[in-house]
Amino acid sequence: MRSLRRYWRVYSAFAANAVKLMMAYSVWFWVELLGQIFMLIIFVYFWKAVYANTETVSGMRAAETLNYILIAQIVAPLVRWSLILDIGGAIRQGTVAIEFTRPVDFQARWYVEWTSQMLFQAIRLALPLGAVAMICFGLRLPADPAVWGYFIVSFLLGNAVLFCFDWAFACLAFYTTEAWGLHILREGVAAFFSGALLPLQMLPGWLQKGAAFLPFGQALNAPVSILTGITPVSQAPAVIGTQLIWLVGLFLFSRFFFGVASRKVTVQGG
Amino acid sequence: MPIIEVDDLSKVFRLNQKEPGLRGAFKALFKPNYTDKVAVDHLSFSVDPGEIVGYIGVNGAGKSTTIKMLTGILAPSGGAVRVLGRDPHSQRVANARDIGVVFGQRTQLWWDLALIESLNLIAKIYEVEPARYKQLLDQFSETLELDELLKVPVRQMSLGQKMRAELAATLIHEPKVVYLDEPTIGLDVMVKERIREFIKQQNREKQTTVILTTHDLGDIEELCQRVIIIDAGKVIYDGPISTIKDRFGKYRTITFETGSASTAGLALPDGTELVANEPRKLVVRFDRTRTTASQVAGALMEQADVVDFSLAEPDLESIIKQIYSGALREEVAV
Numbered sequence: 353m354r355s356l357r358r359y360w361r362v363y364s365a366f367a368a369n370a371v372k373l374m375m376a377y378s379v380w381f382w383v384e385l386l387g388q389i390f391m392l393i394i395f396v397y398f399w400k401a402v403y404a405n406t407e408t409v410s411g412m413r414a415a416e417t418l419n420y421i422l423i424a425q426i427v428a429p430l431v432r433w434s435l436i437l438d439i440g441g442a443i444r445q446g447t448v449a450i451e452f453t454r455p456v457d458f459q460a461r462w463y464v465e466w467t468s469q470m471l472f473q474a475i476r477l478a479l480p481l482g483a484v485a486m487i488c489f490g491l492r493l494p495a496d497p498a499v500w501g502y503f504i505v506s507f508l509l510g511n512a513v514l515f516c517f518d519w520a521f522a523c524l525a526f527y528t529t530e531a532w533g534l535h536i537l538r539e540g541v542a543a544f545f546s547g548a549l550l551p552l553q554m555l556p557g558w559l560q561k562g563a564a565f566l567p568f569g570q571a572l573n574a575p576v577s578i579l580t581g582i583t584p585v586s587q588a589p590a591v592i593g594t595q596l597i598w599l600v601g602l603f604l605f606s607r608f609f610f611g612v613a614s615r616k617v618t619v620q621g622g
Numbered sequence: 623m624p625i626i627e628v629d630d631l632s633k634v635f636r637l638n639q640k641e642p643g644l645r646g647a648f649k650a651l652f653k654p655n656y657t658d659k660v661a662v663d664h665l666s667f668s669v670d671p672g673e674i675v676g677y678i679g680v681n682g683a684g685k686s687t688t689i690k691m692l693t694g695i696l697a698p699s700g701g702a703v704r705v706l707g708r709d710p711h712s713q714r715v716a717n718a719r720d721i722g723v724v725f726g727q728r729t730q731l732w733w734d735l736a737l738i739e740s741l742n743l744i745a746k747i748y749e750v751e752p753a754r755y756k757q758l759l760d761q762f763s764e765t766l767e768l769d770e771l772l773k774v775p776v777r778q779m780s781l782g783q784k785m786r787a788e789l790a791a792t793l794i795h796e797p798k799v800v801y802l803d804e805p806t807i808g809l810d811v812m813v814k815e816r817i818r819e820f821i822k823q824q825n826r827e828k829q830t831t832v833i834l835t836t837h838d839l840g841d842i843e844e845l846c847q848r849v850i851i852i853d854a855g856k857v858i859y860d861g862p863i864s865t866i867k868d869r870f871g872k873y874r875t876i877t878f879e880t881g882s883a884s885t886a887g888l889a890l891p892d893g894t895e896l897v898a899n900e901p902r903k904l905v906v907r908f909d910r911t912r913t914t915a916s917q918v919a920g921a922l923m924e925q926a927d928v929v930d931f932s933l934a935e936p937d938l939e940s941i942i943k944q945i946y947s948g949a950l951r952e953e954v955a956v
Contacts, residue, residue: 358749365746369732369739376734376775450730452695454747455718615697 366461367468374469381476388429388481395421396489410554412582420551420580422491424572426481428548430470431511431571435462436538439522440531452614459610463515470511499578502588507575509595514571516602523606523613541566547573553582567602570595624668625799625831626692630701632855633662633687661687663855664701671798672829674821676846676863678836680946684855685835689801692833693723705799719748722797724788726804731776737787738772741794748795755794762790765820782813789817793824799831800824806838818844839938851945859945863938870941872911875934876918878904881927891921 374381399421403414412420439462442448451458485491494500521538525531543549546568552560563569574591577583583591639655649655662684669675679685690696691703694710694717703710710717723730731740745755763769766786776784785805792800802821806814822845824830834841842849842863849866851859859866880902888904890896893912898905904926908918915933922928 362747362749365743369735369743372739373732373734447728449690449695449725450723450728452714453693453718453721453723453730455715456747457715 362456363460363464366456366464370465370468371472374472384429385477385480388425388477389484392422392425392481392485392489395425412551412554416580416582417551417554418489419492420576420582422485422489423579424548424551424576426478426485427507427572427576428546429477429481430473431514431546431548433466433470433514433518434535435466435515435518436522436525436535437531439519440525440534443525444531459519459607462519463512466515467508467511494579494581496585498585499581499588502585502592503575503579506578506588506592506595507571509592509599510571510574513567513595513598513602516599516606517567520602520606520609523609526613526616542568545569546571547576551577551582553577567598570598623670625671625706626669626833627704628665628667628688628692628701629703631662631665631688631691631698631703632660632700633684633691633696634699635659635661660855662691662698665852665855665857666701667850667857667860669831669833671831672825673848674825674832674834674846676834676836676842676849677852678842678849678942679852683852685852686803687855688852689723689803689833689835693721693801694718719795720798722792722795722800724785724792724800724802724805726785726802726807729776729784729788731784731787731791733777734775736773736775737768737779740776740787741772741791744791745794750795758794758796759790762794765823766790766816782809785809785813785817789820793830796828797830799833802832802834802836804836805834806836806841814838814840821845839942843938851942853946866941866945867938870944872909873907874910874915875905875907876915877932877934878906878919878922878926878928879930880904881929888922888925891917894918 396418399414399418402409403417407413409417439448442451454461482491486493518538521534522531524534528534545552545563545566552563552569552573555563563573574583574595578585578588578591635658636656637659639657665684665688677685677688687696691698692705692710694714697711705717706720708717710721730744731737732743735743741759745752750758763772766789768786768790771779771783771787774783776787779787789805800821805821806817809817818841821832821834825832832845834845836842846863848862849859850857875897888896890906891908891913893909895907896904897907904922906918906922908915919928919931922931
């Protein structure tokens with residue numbers, strides 16, 4: 353019990369710090385908010401154009417798809433992590449050396465920092481975006497508290513899955529000592545397969561199977577599908593079960609790979 | 623019992639040799655041409671609690687690599703390191719709690735946060751008792767003159783301010799062992815002086831063990847009783863500064879102040895030469911292996927009207943220069 357309190361004290365300090373760092377650049381927030389509103393408008397009109405001459409796309413109706421896209425675009429900025437760039441950058445510039453001299457678990461610390469920044473973003477960015485979507489584009493949200501509960505659990509689990517994946521992927525920077533390329537590769541694949549652009553349920557069967565082998569959908573498509581009702585409440589526990597399996601697997605792998613990769617560490621310069 | 627034990631330690635880096643240009647980059651990707659670079663080569667030494675050890679050598683001698691293995695950042699390729707009885711790499715977190723590190727060219731402070739916020743966070747990470755933290759903060763603020771810096775974000779600090787802040791951050795959890803990797807690099811004389819004073823004080827009051835790498839021999843002379851000199855990853859000297867001075871300070875100079883203006887036609891003992899002969903002042907350099915200070919002084923006092931004289935200590939800089947340029951290796955070979 354005592355050690356649990358100790359961990360809480362140490363890691364909550366990191367969490368508070370991470371939020372403070374985000375607030376250090378307030379201009380950036382307004383730029384981001386405007387950018388996201390702009391994206392919302394583009395996506396809405398794109399999908400309205402798609403549905404102009406047809407009733408359904410892959411069995412999904414216009415209202416259903418639009419609602420999915422609205423929520424996906426509100427949730428996406430919370431998910432789009434630049435972990436690879438950050439860890440890769442730390443390795444590249446050698447600041448990882450400093451990180452290694454701190455008496456904390458490296459991975460746990462990053463997770464805590466990232467999650468707290470994400471939750472802060474949820475309040476700061478997702479709430480105003482949600483309000484815009486509701487007022488201007490008729491966003492509909494479920495009333496059933498169970499749906500919200502499943503959504504939150506699924507969202508947190510999905511992001512933990514993505515964190516572990518990105519972590520393992522970022523460890524490649526120990527070998528390449530270069531992160532930009534890794535980041536671009538991951539961004540491109542993730543943008544499509546996370547379900548931020550379209551519901552993954554719309555993909556042709558073979559591509560859906562492919563997407564199921566990638567972790568990106570777990571972070572966005574899975575929770576958003578629950579919230580929009582594309583995944584019925586009765587199936588939500590199964591979705592969460594799948595996410596748990598992903599999480600355990602990727603967590604163990606990311607720990608293991610980090611252990612191996614960090615032995616390779618070459619601290620550049622100095 | 624030693625607090626740091628380094629036993630037959632080696633570190634070999636594997637480098638992928640790239641040819642210049644895009645073609646070279648592609649070639650390196652598909653057909654890597656690895657070469658091994660030995661950064662640290664079978665190093666052994668130990669350090670006792672409360673020592674301040676100067677760890678010196680030319681650029682690329684393996685100083686920083688050794689420090690990185692001692693702090694647990696790098697895993698050794700061979701041999702063993704024990705700090706406070708632990709293996710710093712495999713027991714990284716436990717080791718980190720008891721050590722402090724300053725990398726002169728990097729910062730452990732948060733760039734965008736006011737110094738006090740960084741310090742608060744560091745105190746929490748290292749679980750410093752709040753009362754103790756307050757006490758230390760007051761104390762550090764005074765010795766390092768941090769008062770006006772506490773509210774300033776690190777990115778707005780000058781180099782000297784940053785280094786003072788850095789030292790406070792490193793010592794706020796009262797580590798048992800502190801590694802200072804070029805802590806005075808690029809600093810002015812005043813800041814250097816303050817920093818040395820602070821390090822000395824911490825060592826005196828808390829028996830903090832300090833490993834110091836530097837190119838500033840003033841740091842060494844002011845702080846260290848012992849130096850370890852490495853070259854090409856190997857220890858070439860480990861011992862007190864005085865010994866090194868004795869061994870390599872072959873020449874010494876004596877400055878005489880004379881009463882009479884004329885000092886022409888002096889007969890000097892063997893191994894002695896006149897460096898300067900000015901009105902009322904004579905500077906004589908002698909070879910310590912061939913004559914002694916008292917012989918030189920005696921001979922001159924017989925011939926001239928000496929009012930005062932002073933014997934200069936051999937200066938460390940010229941000695942280190944001799945060692946770096948290979949004097950020690952030659953001596954070992956003979």
